[in-house]
Amino acid sequence: MIFPIIFASLCIIEAVKADVLSPEARTKIIENAKKCQKESEVDMKLLLKIKEGVFTDDPKLKEHMLCVSKSFGIQQQNGEFNEAVMKVIFKKNGADDKKAEELSKKCLIKKDSPENSAFETMKCIHSIIPPAEIESLFENA
DSSP, X not given: OOGGXXXXXXXXXXXXXXXXXXXXXXXXXXHHHHHHHHHHOOOHHHHHHHHTTOOOOOXXXXXXXXXXXXXXXXXXXXXXXXXXXXXXXXXXXXXXXXXXHXXXXXXXXXXXXXXXXXXXXXXXHHHHSOHHHHHHHHHTO
C-alpha cells in the first residue's frame, strides 16, 4: 500500500544528501513508515500533504514523525537527538564528513517537546531532498 510510505514522515531521513536512495534505505523507510502509521493512527491525508511540502501542525502527525525518528535512531527514547547517527545516515547516502556535519547542525532542531523536535527536523530534511527523490518513493511502493 502506498500510503504508509508516504514518505515515511519524510522518512527520507536516510536520503538527505543523496540523489538516489539505496535499496536498503528504501526498504527501511517503508517498513518504519508502516509501523509508525499504525502506532500513531495519523490521518493519511496529512501524510499525503507532506509529499507536497505541507506540514500540518497535528499531534498525531508529530507523534508519527517522532516514531520514525526513533526507529532510525535519530532520536533516543527520551527524545534527545543522536547526532552521530544522523551523520552516519547522511554519509551512507553520499555526504562527505563536512556535509554530514553541516546537515546535522542544520536539521537537528531542538524544540520544547520530542514530537515538536522531530516535526521541525523532518521539515528541514524535506527541504533539502530533491523533489524527484520524494516522488520516487511513491512510484516504487
